[in-house]
Amino acid sequence: MPKPILLITTDVVDKRSVQTLSKYARVFSSADLDEASLIQLFPSIDILLVFFWPSFLISENLSRMSKLRVIQSILAGVNHIPFAQLNKNVIVCSNAGAYSNEVAEYAWALLLSAAKRIVDFHNAVKTEQSTLRRTLGGKEVTILEERTLGILGYGGIGSAGAQIGKGFGMKSYAFSRELVREKGVRSFQGDKGLLTVLAESDAVIVALPLTALTNKIIGSEKLATMKRDAILVNIARGELVDETALYEHLKANPDFRYATDVWWYREGKESLKTAHPFFELPNFIGTPHVSGPSGLATGKPVKFAVENVMRFLRGLKPKNIVNPAEYLVTDRQEY
Amino acid sequence: MPKPILLITTDVVDKRSVQTLSKYARVFSSADLDEASLIQLFPSIDILLVFFWPSFLISENLSRMSKLRVIQSILAGVNHIPFAQLNKNVIVCSNAGAYSNEVAEYAWALLLSAAKRIVDFHNAVKTEQSTLRRTLGGKEVTILEERTLGILGYGGIGSAGAQIGKGFGMKSYAFSRELVREKGVRSFQGDKGLLTVLAESDAVIVALPLTALTNKIIGSEKLATMKRDAILVNIARGELVDETALYEHLKANPDFRYATDVWWYREGKESLKTAHPFFELPNFIGTPHVSGPSGLATGKPVKFAVENVMRFLRGLKPKNIVNPAEYLVTDRQEY
Numbered sequence: 001m002p003k004p005i006l007l008i009t010t011d012v013v014d015k016r017s018v019q020t021l022s023k024y025a026r027v028f029s030s031a032d033l034d035e036a037s038l039i040q041l042f043p044s045i046d047i048l049l050v051f052f053w054p055s056f057l058i059s060e061n062l063s064r065m066s067k068l069r070v071i072q073s074i075l076a077g078v079n080h081i082p083f084a085q086l087n088k089n090v091i092v093c094s095n096a097g098a099y100s101n102e103v104a105e106y107a108w109a110l111l112l113s114a115a116k117r118i119v120d121f122h123n124a125v126k127t128e129q130s131t132l133r134r135t136l137g138g139k140e141v142t143i144l145e146e147r148t149l150g151i152l153g154y155g156g157i158g159s160a161g162a163q164i165g166k167g168f169g170m171k172s173y174a175f176s177r178e179l180v181r182e183k184g185v186r187s188f189q190g191d192k193g194l195l196t197v198l199a200e201s202d203a204v205i206v207a208l209p210l211t212a213l214t215n216k217i218i219g220s221e222k223l224a225t226m227k228r229d230a231i232l233v234n235i236a237r238g239e240l241v242d243e244t245a246l247y248e249h250l251k252a253n254p255d256f257r258y259a260t261d262v263w264w265y266r267e268g269k270e271s272l273k274t275a276h277p278f279f280e281l282p283n284f285i286g287t288p289h290v291s292g293p294s295g296l297a298t299g300k301p302v303k304f305a306v307e308n309v310m311r312f313l314r315g316l317k318p319k320n321i322v323n324p325a326e327y328l329v330t331d332r333q334e335y
Numbered sequence: 336m337p338k339p340i341l342l343i344t345t346d347v348v349d350k351r352s353v354q355t356l357s358k359y360a361r362v363f364s365s366a367d368l369d370e371a372s373l374i375q376l377f378p379s380i381d382i383l384l385v386f387f388w389p390s391f392l393i394s395e396n397l398s399r400m401s402k403l404r405v406i407q408s409i410l411a412g413v414n415h416i417p418f419a420q421l422n423k424n425v426i427v428c429s430n431a432g433a434y435s436n437e438v439a440e441y442a443w444a445l446l447l448s449a450a451k452r453i454v455d456f457h458n459a460v461k462t463e464q465s466t467l468r469r470t471l472g473g474k475e476v477t478i479l480e481e482r483t484l485g486i487l488g489y490g491g492i493g494s495a496g497a498q499i500g501k502g503f504g505m506k507s508y509a510f511s512r513e514l515v516r517e518k519g520v521r522s523f524q525g526d527k528g529l530l531t532v533l534a535e536s537d538a539v540i541v542a543l544p545l546t547a548l549t550n551k552i553i554g555s556e557k558l559a560t561m562k563r564d565a566i567l568v569n570i571a572r573g574e575l576v577d578e579t580a581l582y583e584h585l586k587a588n589p590d591f592r593y594a595t596d597v598w599w600y601r602e603g604k605e606s607l608k609t610a611h612p613f614f615e616l617p618n619f620i621g622t623p624h625v626s627g628p629s630g631l632a633t634g635k636p637v638k639f640a641v642e643n644v645m646r647f648l649r650g651l652k653p654k655n656i657v658n659p660a661e662y663l664v665t666d667r668q669e670y
């Protein structure tokens with residue numbers, strides 16, 4: 001039986017991984033093929049290994065891939081994959097867990113920067129708008145010890161985030177689909193569970209996948225449920241939070257803080273251009289989606305994705321298979 | 336026997352604490368006394384409870400306090416106390432431990448802000464000098480998991496800092512006078528021990544008291560010992576680090592980062608005015624000494640200081656008695 005055909009559409013996969021995959025598959029890289037060769041290859045491709053969604057994989061070309069069985073993402077999330085254009089028997093695998101510890105560390109950097117107002121204080125000293133040893137009202141700087149950490153989405157990032165929270169003496173409230181059985185973590189499910197987590201947490205880390213179910217899950221009503229001086233951290237996807245509702249909430253509640261590494265979509269693509277002047281607000285911290293790239297540098301995301309493709313090639317069920325129904329949104333987002 | 340006389344020179348002590356102290360002492364507050372009454376009171380004062388050093392306690396007035404036996408500081412450190420002007424039998428008590436957890440949290444906020452370059456990234460997005468999902472070389476953002484945390488001075492802050500480090504999966508190297516026997520912490524003493532901790536750590540938290548022994552303990556040679564991409568965090572006293580040596584080191588080593596809440600002295604007082612333009616460097620983070628005030632808001636520093644005075648009033652040996660010899664520096668620093 002001939003080896004399955006695997007197309008890699010990114011240059012982040014190292015040579016050694018390609019060699020490993022080559023034992024079980026005929027491996028092609030889109031960077032080595034001209035357009036004609038690519039088009040000729042499409043009908044025989046069994047597996048796609050992708051990072052960002054490649055621009056040549058438009059609907060027309062996808063429809064030529066009659067043999068396609070698996071798409072493995074090297075990005076953690078899969079909301080950049082055009083589910084509506086795929087045959088129903090194609091399996092899509094996320095890379096959940098591959099960036100967990102690095103992104104959890106980054107989430108905590110955002111959380112602490114907001115809790116201790118590091119960015120604001122630094123810029124105030126820099127522009128000579130601060131005095132030494134200001135007496136603080138107890139509101140500007142949040143003490144975390146013995147407070148409650150809410151975690152929305154309890155996968156690898158959420159679990160690693162809770163572990164870090166223990167070091168700070170915080171208790172964790174997890175909102176997730178499945179029951180979490182972990183020491184020091186209270187588990188919540190469903191709409192009511194989400195409201196409880198939001199209402200009782202002093203800091204909340206959003207670590208949900210972006211799906212049709214979670215799109216804009218944090219809107220004005222959810223924000224109103226939260227404590228007035230809570231901290232909301234987003235290292236998942238910008239679109240999980242309603243942009244205008246958040247802006248209004250930050251303006252109305254100066255003690256509330258939002259710290260994010262992820263941004264809203266403009267014409268289907270994540271963009272640093274916002275609909276409101278968030279950077280004028282002292283209770284907003286934003287960084288340019290670097291938590292993932294910092295994880296990529298560890299080599300783990302490629303390793304995890306390659307191992308999962310190897311599972312499939314060896315006849316095992318791959319991990320992280322997502323439910324396409326949850327990603328079938330009309331307004332597809334690039335990543 | 337008449338009750339001892341206690342003078343409180345700050346308004347941070349709450350009424351309830353004053354009531355508690357009044358059971359065992361006659362309590363006066365300098366804010367309630369005019370100059371003449373104060374001068375009249377000096378010869379009978381047994382105990383001083385101070386926050387910042389009050390301006391009326393000049394040498395001349397101190398020499399009038401022939402009965403003075405104890406000075407209790409509400410600030411954690413005591414380098415603001417004029418040891419040279421005190422009688423040898425006066426006991427000085429620091430408030431070590433009272434701010435430990437809050438300052439340790441703050442140290443970690445600085446550490447993570449530097450490790451993940453939050454301030455730099457935020458300001459780059461704000462000024463539109465950043466692009467989304469930059470590929471990082473693995474140097475800009477430091478991954479902490481499985482790396483080494485150095486802690487200089489292993490008192491309350493150091494110990495709390497190591498506890499937080501465990502949550503991040505870091506191992507701790509402690510430099511201290513006494514041997515540390517704690518799981519997951521390697522203990523180092525002496526000059527050689529200090530050099531080992533500096534050389535092997537990926538991030539270092541300075542939590543030493545400022546004494547004649549520790550003044551400018553981090554100079555150019557010590558900095559040269561450290562890893563080129565290490566992170567140095569100072570939440571103790573600015574003068575522990577040589578200002579010019581640090582500036583030169585930061586300029587020559589862009590991957591090295593310094594994050595501080597504490598500042599150098601100008602004419603004996605901590606000042607935000609620096610001898611070099613630190614804020615022009617992207618690898619410098621500075622906040623205006625707010626870690627202590629954030630701890631003050633918890634009420635613990637006043638509670639701890641009052642409890643220690645109560646120990647003395649009940650005939651017990653107070654805690655946190657410092658060795659005056661270590662603080663007898665010619666150029667006294669205000670705090």
